[in-house]
Amino acid sequence: MRELALAPPAASPLTGGLADSVFERADRTPRLPVLARRPVPPSAEWETVTAAQFRDEVVALAKGLIVCGTSPGDRVAILARTRYEWTLFSYALWTVGAEVVPIYPSSSREQVEWILRDARCVAVVVEDEQSVMTVGSVCATLPALKHVWQLDAGAVEMLMERGEYIPPATVDSMRRIVLPDSTAVVAYTSGTSGQALGCALSHRSVASPCDTLLAGWGHTVAPPGEQGVILAFLPFSHVYGLMIQTLCLRGGLLMGHEPAMSEEALSRALNTLRPTYLYAVPSVLERLYKNFLRTAQESGRGALFERAAETARDFAEALERRRLDRGPGPGLDLRMQHALYERTVYRRLRTALGGRVRRATSGGSPLSRDLSLFYEGIGVYVHDGYGLTETSGGLTMQPLGREKSGTVGKPLPGVDVHLAKDGEILVRAPSMFQGYVGQEAATRTVLRDGWFATGDLGHLDEEGYLTITGRKKDVIITSGGKSVSPSALEERLREHPLVHQAVVVGDNRPCVGALITLDPRFLSHWRAGLALQGDASIREAREENALREEIARAVAAANSAVSRSESIRVFRILPDPFDVASGLLTPSMKLRRDEIVRTYAAEIDAMYEARSRRRPPAEEPAGWDDSDNVFFR
Known part of the structure; x- marks a missing residue:
């Protein structure tokens, strides 16, 4: 039984809510740029928002929320990608003492309905018309839901206009009654198995790791004398993304938002914002x-x-x-x-x-x-x-x-x-x-x-x-009683350029197996480099053989890190990757192992049946046997 504890935290204890850092920063360094946003349509230039400007926008939006009846303790969901308005709405909600309920924009209709109902949300911020339709289709089951605010339809401007007559002192008084132990976020777990659970996180708990990291590691974010610059592209719906937002706002770092996760969008954002x-x-x-x-x-x-x-x-x-x-x-x-x-x-x-x-x-x-x-x-x-x-x-x-x-x-x-x-x-x-x-x-x-x-x-x-x-819960126990942790093997498999995803299976089976999906872009590049001769059918057969041999090498490389009894003895290449839409990945891109095993049960059975038709295990050679390679088309 091993235990480890380090020194007490060096950061100052929180005395109010998360929104206080916005107001304190604006008072100390009003001209410091704290956020960067891309103009519409996007260009290479980012528009910076100073601490004072952001504070003023937070106050203006908070006024509109008050007019709409948002009260301390109310839960408001945000169903949107990582964008400037996500940050603006979250801090405006915390300013009036409301609780933020993040929802992944890729969530299914059933997932959205569950979270809105389970959290008893009184309002939801959505990004586009598609999200409006998703929420609209479940509104009848959500009696507590009063408002749906659409960002792309001018929700921010509309709320700010509605709250113009509210005095700033009203907002300030609401902010000052928010306590560190008040709930700030109800973050739903990814739900790799079963229904997602809502984790209640206080203002203190969200701020705590951020303040500790800033106190001990904050100076590594940028060279001495320079302001740190962060590109936020991970979803704020995940606690990691939410932590990045909090780090930046509490640490006075300049944060830019990139809502798209495509390679082209990330490359463009990295080369224009140039994060440190x-x-x-x-x-x-x-x-x-x-x-x-x-x-x-x-x-x-x-x-x-x-x-x-x-x-x-x-x-x-x-x-x-x-x-x-x-x-x-x-x-x-x-x-x-x-x-x-x-x-x-x-x-x-x-x-x-x-x-x-x-x-x-x-x-x-x-x-x-x-x-x-x-x-x-x-x-x-x-x-x-x-x-x-x-x-x-x-x-x-x-x-x-x-x-x-x-x-x-x-x-x-x-x-x-x-x-x-x-x-x-x-x-x-x-x-x-x-x-x-x-x-x-x-x-x-x-x-x-x-x-x-x-x-x-x-x-x-x-x-x-x-x-x-x-x-x-992911540990595999083969029929021979061998316990195998799949993550190390899957990690080694993904190191091969052709392998996109890998799921190791083998519960109650005679040996360990793997389901593998291929990286489509690298697969195209790999095919182009083969330069195979012959007619179409001959080229296809030769390509399949070459691909089988290449993936077998990836499996052999992964097996080199484990004992023979833990090694992958059979594998199957699947035609399509696992994704969120099919329910095989969580919104945070984690594998839903149980669902994958259920979905591909027939393919897994066939993979092991093909192996059982070979010679008995005692006759197997010590090295890798090509007959273990099974394709599924």
Whole structure:
């Protein structure tokens, strides 16, 4: 049983609500630009909003909310992408003491109805006509819902106009009665299984990890003397995105919004806003790496990129050994190679991120060690952090100057981490949620003597660094009794450029298997490079054989990290990726494993039946057997 606790938090305690930081910043530095928004239609230039301007807009919108009857404790949902108005509405609602209920814009009609009804929302902010139709289709089941405000139909301007006659003193008096322990957010869990639960988060709990991070790590966001610039593109509907918004507004950072998650939109935003720090999730960092590789291969420089990537990882490993007092650091030859690739490769890769990013944070799920080392080697160190909706986000961070890739760092000051006998991570933190709304039994289930049972598995090394090894409920137990955590294998599979998604299966099966989807853009690039001869049917057969061999190599590479009994013995390539619309991904892009297994039950059965028709396991060769490769078209 391992336990770790660090020093008390260094940040000052919260005395009011989250909206106070907006007013305090405007009083101290009224001309400081705090937000950047793209004009309509979009151009390369961003319009900045000063602290005083934002405060005035928050007050004007709060007046309109008061006129519409919004009162302290009322819950108002926001069903929109990451855009300026999301931030404006959330702070206006907190100013009048209302509670924000974030809803993913990709949510289904049933999910929207459930959240609005379960949270008893009195109003909902939507983005467009499609969202209006979604809410309208369920209004009959929502007697508490009084208002639907559509952003693209001028909701902000309409509310501001309606509230013009309300004196500012009324808004100020409402803001001043908001207490730190008042509920600020009711954030619904992604719901990887069962119905989503609403986590009640107080103003204090949302601010706590942000203030601690700003106190200990805030100076790393930008070079000395410069204001930090952040591109917010992750959904504010997720606690990680909400945490980024809070960090920026409380820390006086300049935050720009990018609502689109397409590669083109992100690339344009990165190169025009030019952030100094990057907040991302592993899937985005994986995508960036694969784009770097594909671009290099298309220009005939694939081999150069791969050598540069290997050097970057070697260089980063040597740096890590030095900062952890385990070695002297990069040798002369490695330093010379790294300097060469700095001029020819790494600088260009950083330019693709806007040219100013030197550090980043990854969250949402664990980042692979290899990917972390790659980014550090090209000059962008990625901190891998850990947190949950129930803890208002951040629980851990890498200690500065002692960073260790492949881990999520150490607990933040004020956070306690405890490992149960089965490896489950239990935490105790000032950012703890107030409970699941209307679900006392569910709350009691996860709170044990003041400790929150995360459902995640992990281990603490001898230096106190935490590593996440998987989800407790995701552990696979084969028919032979072998326990396998799928996350490590899935992570290794996704490192191959052709692999988009991977789900490891094998519960009550004779061996471990995998369902694999392909990256469509890299698949097109890979096909173009085959240059196969013959008629269409011959080329198709040769292409399928080549693809099977390539994915088999990806599986073999993943298997090299585990024992033979844990290795993937069968796999199936699926024709379509898992997505939110099909119900196979949560809105935060996590796999709905149970639903995937149910949806592809026939394919999984066929995969194992094909294996059972082969020679008995005792006759299997020690290496990989091609007959394990099964395609589904």
